Amino acid sequence: MPGIDAVGRTTEGELLYFVAPDTALGTMAEQAVVDRRRAIALPPDIDPVAVAAAMNPGMSSWVALRRRVALPAGARVLVLGATGSAGRLAVQIARHLGAERVVAAGRDPGRLALLPGLGADETISLSGGPEQVAEHLGKSAGDVDVVIDYLWGAATEHALPALLTARPDRSEPLAWIQITSGTFSIDPSPLPLSEVERAWTMPTPPGRRVVLTP
Numbered sequence: 174m175p176g177i178d179a180v181g182r183t184t185e186g187e188l189l190y191f192v193a194p195d196t197a198l199g200t201m202a203e204q205a206v207v208d209r210r211r212a213i214a215l216p217p218d219i220d221p222v223a224v225a226a227a228m229n230p231g232m233s234s235w236v237a238l239r240r241r242v243a244l245p246a247g248a249r250v251l252v253l254g255a256t257g258s259a260g261r262l263a264v265q266i267a268r269h270l271g272a273e274r275v276v277a278a279g280r281d282p283g284r285l286a287l288l289p290g291l292g293a294d295e296t297i298s299l300s301g302g303p304e305q306v307a308e309h310l311g312k313s314a315g316d317v318d319v320v321i322d323y324l325w326g327a328a329t330e331h332a333l334p335a336l337l338t339a340r341p342d343r344s345e346p347l348a349w350i351q352i353t354s355g356t357f358s359i360d361p362s363p364l365p366l367s368e369v370e371r372a373w374t375m376p377t378p379p380g381r382r383v384v385l386t387p
Contacts, residue, residue, distance in 0.1 A: 176201030178228060180221040183207070188215040190224055203366060203387055222363050225384045227262060233352045234263035234321055238270050242319055242348040247273040251314040253299075253332060254323030256284035259352070261291065263321050268292035276314045278332075299328060307335035315339025319348045 178192045179200035191212035193200050215224060234252075238244050250267040254260040256279030267275050269292075277293035279285050285296045297309050310332050317336065322329055329351075337343065363386045364372050372383050 175199070176205075179205060180215070180225045181205065181207065182221075188217060188219065188221060189213065190215055190228060201366070201369070201385060222384045222386065230257075230259035231262040231266060233259050233323075234266045237321060237350045237352060238267060238319070241350050244270055244272065245318060246271065248319055249274040249276070249314075249317040251276045251278065251310075251317040251320045251336075252293075252323075253278050253320060253328060255279045255288055255293070255296075256281040257323060260321075260323050261288065263323075264288055264293050265291050267319075267321070272319075274317075276317060278310065278314070299324075303327070303331045307331045311335040311339030316341060317347070318345075320350065322349060322351050323353075325351055325353065 189212045191207045250272045252263045255277035277288040278297040
């Protein structure tokens with residue numbers, strides 16, 4: 174069965190976020206077996222739909238900024254691909270973990286306009302020609318310490334030299350984290366499990382994630 178993680182309630186009423194065993198997936202169901210070593214107890218008053226929607230996209234930047242790099246005090250962070258679900262959360266998580274300045278870069282103008290309200294100090298449009306984008310990145314993000322990159326490909330090909338040549342001190346380290354695959358803003362679209370087939374074909378508003386509910 175499909176499904177790698179979920180939020181569920183035990184027979185005793187405890188609310189858990191849990192990840193299925195690597196060899197026995199199947200959380201997309203009314204009931205699932207939970208290994209307590211792979212589960213986190215949640216506050217009873219938390220919104221389970223919001224947690225289910227946020228965990229996967231939020232975990233990418235949370236792990237990156239807690240395990241891949243040591244986020245220095247007063248860090249300056251650039252999120253490339255900030256208009257996707259994971260990038261939008263990365264902006265908020267970077268701020269939550271102590272970043273002094275967060276720059277958000279993305280293509281969708283509507284979603285980009287929302288990011289200052291979520292913690293971005295500045296936004297950069299990645300639309301336009303490569304030279305124009307490189308100029309904007311170098312001007313606004315040349316001093317960043319950490320880049321969280323959800324794009325790779327051509328966008329990163331142009332961003333790397335733009336940032337490196339714009340740095341005030343090129344001897345300063347630049348951590349570039351490539352990522353593929355409650356207090357934070359998340360906009361879920363709950364759908365009953367009985368309508369799971371419709372979940373694959375129904376149009377979803379930009380920035381929203383479908384969450385299957387009992």
